[in-house]
Amino acid sequence: MKINWGTAIVLVFIGFISFILYFVVRMNTEKKFEHDLVTEDYYKQELAFQEEINAEENGNALENNVKVKKIAEGLLVTFPKDKNYTKLSGTISLYRPSNKKLDFEIPITLQSSEILIPKNQLIEGRWNIMVNWEYDNISYLFKESFTY
Template structure:
């Protein structure tokens, strides 16, 4: 039996579509491929985007914003010295882009305007640090991408 050009093209299309569909189904259903979202509630976070922009603008108006140093004990966040450390409240969120299981959040508890994130909690690699903090009912936000 001879196969003409039209039949060959149709068979090639069917083969290609079958090949693509196999990979789509395999990637969608196999548990070994992890498809994590950046965040579980990204619609809710999108609604807070303008508030975050206001917080970052407030932080840019400061004479001295939060700074950080990598030490052998971890990451040291240094809050502005001209603020009363007892009035600073908020939280620090460390986000690991490569694996959400390493993400963690901690409340701000300052010692001499410093907050230490211990190196036992940090793996080597990229981290996004987000500090949402308040001072005298004024919200601020500090974000930084670091390699530890």
């Protein structure tokens, strides 16, 4: 059987389109390639973005800002020593970009100027931490990405 140029070009196009469709279907159906949205209520959070910017500027203006350090027991979050830790309030949010089921939030209740997040709550991989805290009615925000 003889194949002319027109038939060969059509067969190549069909093969290429099939190849691309195979990967599109595979990426959409396999769980390991699933990536969640950053947040469910994106538009609601967008309205509060200026407050977040102001709080982050307040945090950056501090002489001693929040520090995050990986240690053997987990993740150690240290608050400024010049602030009275009993007057601090807020939350620590840990966000996993690859899986929203691993995201969690911890209320800030301090016995000292440090809080420990146990390593059994952290799975290896990339994490984003956001420490949203308040002291003397002034909001502060600390954001950082890290790999555990």
